[in-house]
Amino acid sequence: MSLLEIDALHLDIGASRILSGVSLRVEPGRVLGLVGESGSGKSLTALSVMRLLPGDARLAGSVRLGGEDLVTASERRLNRVRGAKVGMIFQEPMTALNPVQTIGRQVAETLRIHGAGRGEALERAAERLARVGLDPERFPLSRYPHELSGGQRQRVCIALAIALRPDLLIADEPTTALDVTTQARILDLLYGLVREEGMGCLFISHDLAVISRIADDVAVMKDGRIVEAGPVADVLSAPRQPYTKALLEAAGHAPARRSGPAATREILRVDRAERHYPGPRRGLFGRGAPVSAVDGVSFSLAEGETLGLVGESGCGKSTLARTILGLEPLDAGRIELFGQAMGPSFPGALRAGAQIVFQDPFASFDPRWRVHRLVSEPFHLVPDAPTGEARMERVREVLTRVGLSPQDAGRYPHEFSGGQRQRIAIARAIVTRPRLVVLDEAVSALDVRVRAQILDLLARLQGELGLAYLFIGHDLSVVRAISDRVVVMKSGRIVEEGPAERVFGDPQHPYTQELLAAAPALGDGARLRRP
Amino acid sequence: MLRFVASRLLSLVLSLVAASIAIFLVIEVIPGDPVSYMMGMGASPEAAAALRAELGLGGGIVERYLGWASGMVRGDFGISYTYRVPVAELVAQRLWVSVPLTLYALALSTFVALPVGILAASRRGRPADWAVIGATQIGIAVPNFWFAMLLVVAFAILVPLFPAGGFPGWEGGLWPGLRALTLPAIALALPQASILARVMRSALIETLSQDYIRTARAKGLSEGQAVRRHGVRNALIPVLTIVGLQFSFLLAGAVIIENVFYLPGLGRLIFQGITQRDLIVVESVVMLLVFSVILVTFAVDLAYALADPRLRRRA
Secondary structure: OEEEEEEEEEEEEEOOOEEEEEEEEOOOOEEEEEEEEEOOOOHHHHHHHHHOOOOOEEEEEEEEEOEEEEEOHHHHHHHHHHHHOOOEEOOOOOOOOOOOOOOOHHHHHHHHHHOHHEEEHHHHHHHHHHHHHOOOOOOOOOOHHHHHOOHHHHHHHHHOOOOOOOEEEEOOOOOOOOOHHHHHHHHHHHHHHHHHHHOEEEEEEOOHHHHHHHOOEEEEEEEEEEEEEEHHHHHOOOOOOOOHHHHHHHHHOOOOOOOOOOOEEEEEEEEEEEEEEEOOOEEEEEOOOOOEEEEEEEEEOOOOEEEEEEEEOOOOOOHHHHHHHHHHOOOOEEEEEEEOOOOOOOHHHHHOEEEEOOOOOOOOOOOOOOOOHHHHHHHOOOOOOOHHHHHHHHHHHHHHHHHHHHHHOOHHHHHOHHHHHHHHHHHHOOOOOEEEEEEOOOHHHHOHHHHHHHHHHHHHHHHHHHEEEEEOOOOOOHHHHHOOOOOOOEEOOOEEEEEEEHHOOOOOOOHHHHHHHHHOOOOOOOOEEEE | OOHHHHHHHHHHHHHHHHHHHHHHHHHHHOOOOOOHHHHHHOHHHHHHHHHHHHOOOOOOOHHHHHHHHHHHHHOOOOOOOOOEHHHHHHHHHHHHHHHHHHHHHHHHHHHHHHHHHHHHHHOOOOOOHHHHHHHHHHHHOOOOOHHHHHHHHHHHHHHOOOOOOOOOOOOOHHHHHHHHHHHHHHHHHHHHHHHHHHHHHHHHHHHOHHHHHHHHHOEEEEEEHHHHHOOOOOHHHHHHHHHHHHHHHHHHHHHHHHOOOOOOOOHHHHHHHOOOOOOHHHHHHHHHHHHHHHHHHHHHHHHHHHHHHHHHOOO
């Protein structure tokens, strides 16, 4: 008998079918990776095991944990199972903890709610926090979540999930919101816990490379069904189903690009750029030392070239992008765009020559505007912008160029999928025929297959329009696939710079080496250390 | 936390100074000369000048401001033009009615509104929620003087539990005073409670959709436990804001209810002061209200910091 046996699980929410006959097995001491694209039903499978579903959900089939059927269990019984027999951790460590309670109290609560006394609960909370790497000397129980980083908060979430040594740990995209080096440490921790404590683990991720690192077995999910399952080594190296093959292909996809810049005319020069923010307040009037978001950065970008900019969150990538576009002032140094110094008097017509695509295809549009208005908005920068029918014609033309239909101009953003919205964002960026497009994590929120399509689109547009890209990303394999040159940033400074193949193939700076070692990659055989 | 309190105190003092200057200037530029109002149009210039000096209306503007402000610090608010008694005395009498009435109404509204709002939020979309939405809608819509009259008819005339009006003072003990304030407090509390219950409801609904509530459920907390332990305190910030605003509003905004129940409160004093051009009274009462608003804001700031540790560092 397996630890967790899910058989023919069906889930409907309202009128829509979410899961159709899902069957899975999780064994003690092993990690089952559940992989699939957004909307495939991965998370709802996990929430079905916990029975934490919305009020209008209907569940059929069976979920057996150690022989006990959870589908028919009473709410009272479920409250005894949750936290004690099944622990769960979630994607967003920044919001998963109660901001007004100390971490000690929140970990201890798991113990208290299942019957431990106050003193005993606090003692064991301290012990569990130490186990997940939060040493009580440095991280006393009295800390509040806002005093911790994302990775540290995720450790607190793990501590409260494993406080009672549950038989099963469900981890729903636990490292997706984290930087690669933090991700590597959290994966290590989870793997060690599973092996040491003999827990079974259901590990959900959209990232095949992460699954290949941590999971023993894998199940591939699509549209509420399991399409393929088996040991990780078999499924990922020799997939049998076309969908699994397509996912693997998309994950390692490198768009076809001509190599090297066609022209060498420089369009952007950043010279010892600095951008500081005021330090935290100290006392009534004083402030701490200012924080340097960008600290003496210099590089240049030529026409038609793609420059990849990589680094972990908080390294200053996005601040740098905003200063290049003139959205934020420089504190020192100089930025020259198209031969003109960037500043408040930078002419609008030239400004139209540099556009940006943001990460979140859902948040970067006004939901009440139609597509044609969204796409033609940058025209306000252009002195002799086309008007009336000519403007509509340009909008239709760019929509066709990014693979949408001219009729889409009359629709609203909510009528499109995430990938289509990112196409709209690209259409908006190229409508003024710019020479430079800044792509700020532009493919990071997309599923792998959509991401591959957008990367292809970007490569094609670059060839057709001679665009230069400043491609900001945290996913090293994606940046490598699309960039001619890369710069690696850490704490506001550039630590390494060079041709993409050289930097990724033969990194010189220890930080670049660390990043590359931490980044999970498919087929590199890098497995977690087996204790 | 100490540093937080100190910085809040400093901003309190600065706000007071700024507010007193603003009030002084506004009263200065308001048309209407209290002296000619008091003495009639036919008064001789000499007599008017003498009265002006007596009332402290002579001298330059800076001099007058400093005189007024330093007097206020000492508790000397000047002499009322119309009553010819020290304003401080006048205000103090009224405060003995208005402050207890405000606190009484606020306590009633808070103790009713918070549980009702919590109930509605945790039964969102179910009959209890609809009942709360409907009842609070009525509570906001009903004019409070009309509701006050209904209360008088029901609880002073038909079932004579409480007096219909007037205030016996606190000399006769706590109970007669409280009895006289009960119906006015209920009349004042109804719309406030309705607003507060709605704020509590929507703040808590917002909070209950947060990730940490899901974390709490995954630990094994029941729905009710998750609401009580993790929801309510996180929903308190907007509620505290509204409570703070209501205190300041009730202190002087009760003029209609004071009239219905013949209560000698602050609202009526300021109303009379305005109609009789008794600018010293108006000035002093307005300053007092500003002071109370600033003080309440200070208290609300401290309450925020108690409710939410993230606010303690921001000074």
